[in-house]
Amino acid sequence: MAEKLLDAQDVSVEFKIAGEYQKALHKVNLSINHGEVLALVGESGSGKSTFAMSVMGLHNPDQTKVTGSIKLNGNELIGLTERQFDQYRGVSVGMIFQDPLSSLNPLMKIGDQIAEAMTVHDKHTQQVSNRVLGLLDDVGIVDAKRVAQQYPHALSGGMRQRVMIAIALANEPDLIIADEPTTALDVTIQAQILDLIKEIQQKKNAGILLITHDLGVVAEMADTVAVMYAGQIVEKAGVEELFNHPKHPYTRSLLRADPSDVKPGETLYAIPGTVPALKDMDHNKDLFLQRVPWLDESVVNANVKDELQQVGDHHYVRGTAWQNFEFNDVTEGENQV
């Protein structure tokens, strides 16, 4: 069997908050094959970015404990020194962030910001400016020569995100992490950027970790979907399987709360409550069940194993609560807090 591109096993992350370590990720297992697009979905605060930053090694080492194993092309990343990490960031893995304006240095020309991504790893890079223009071309910027001389504020949001993608691509990484790459853009631009990411992914056969809470984006882009709640993966499946046969109550709630499925006049389903604060997370339970008001205490408080159960072809779910789970129509459409 071919080696996995990314293989994360039992990844846990704890942040030091007010002097105490609190768990934000609990034993996350995720893998991505070459050329595969894995979508990681979940509400705000569920730990998606925390996972991405662990792969990038960008957590502040003084305030964060990362344990488990993250292998990229078979090489272990956890435990690398800062220096070793610097050599792998931007080379084997590139990252695209949510807000392209604040993610670019306001005082540096676009061309220089792209060039830096190359020269930082090889001072003797040949023909840097030509390669910068080539990259700008690759990400669909027509007026590359002029844009390279401009500062970020002079570009539109969509253009800036294209520039961010050019930076991420500079060294042709095997893995691209895109953390909500379209959330800050308006709808028409979103589609263009997604098309671009898809096109590049197919051309370069890169693996993508796509973080989003937009299920429309998932449906369009992903091969595989992992659903995260309160720092744990609760369900994983191929994209069609997940949309057609969602199992976990959280996945089903998310699908039900998807605004793109609402027809005019219908009320949008809102999942009651919010993701618990880190200090209130007891990872021995299925934490989402706390937000389902009609469930029995005994179900909500039952201990649940960390491991996911296989329920179909490449389809895994955590716990057993899904087996008897049904939406209680009385609460449908209500947003209980």
Place this chain on the structure above:
Amino acid sequence: MWRTILRRVLIMIPQLFLVSILIFMLAQLMPGDPFYGNLNPNSDPATIARMRHAAGLDQPLYQQYIHWIDRVFHGDLGTSYAVNKGWTVTRIIASRLWPTISMGIIAAILTYVFAISEALLSARHENKTIDRILMVWNTITSAVPSFVFYFLMMILFVYLIPIFPASGTGIDDSQSFTTSFFSNLRYAFLPAFTIALFSTNSIFQYLRSNLLDQQAQDYVRTARAKGVTIKDVFRKHILRNAFLPIASGIGYSITGVLGGAMFAETIFGYPGIGALFVQALTSRDYTVITAVMLLQGFLALLGGLLSDVISAWVDPRIRVK
């Protein structure tokens, strides 16, 4: 760029007029008049009236203003009544200008050197001992009136350990320019150094929080994601962003030179414009007071202009507009 500068210079003209009117009114509000204290108390009221008439002091205010501003335009700032009786104010200011400029420049440079080094140290060791010490130091120096420190430094380095000259500017018109220049530096250094040492607070606080702010910006994360080391991110990205607002402040620091010089020059016995102003105030030398205030107003406007030009020059976001 040039258009920005031109526009700003043109705006300065009405601003200068406003400032001159303001200063004229302030001078009117001061108690007494130019003859106060200079006359024999037993003078005959008719004589006083004659003198007031000769000086134009019995005319309506607006006429007095027009007369005054007309003369100012022709380079005539009047004659001193008290500080250097009989001298033209222009001559007095000319003789006092260079000492203040030389001291002001040294003070400004040293202030930035001190404040920037302190801020870099503090930001690098946030919440560690050195940071705490610098925070406390800057709080103290900004809370205690500066003249207290000036006296201490004066006592320390002029009397107890006499390494600096006691008073004067070291300028001697009978000497060559270079001799005068270097001898002045010896006199200017202690007051300048003292001003700088105890006036770092605002730049320090501002730069320190800028540095800390910038470290948490998203573009820092992007640079790290490219593989740029922490050190290089600091050097190539954070520093420039954190320094930008400071650069534009350099213009405004001109504005503060005279204000800062008042106490320092008086205490260190360094006769520049600041000391002149104090002398003029205490002897109610109106023509000198208004002239120095006019100079200060002009410097303030010039400082604002310089700040805007520097901002437009260093910040690409402003440059375009």
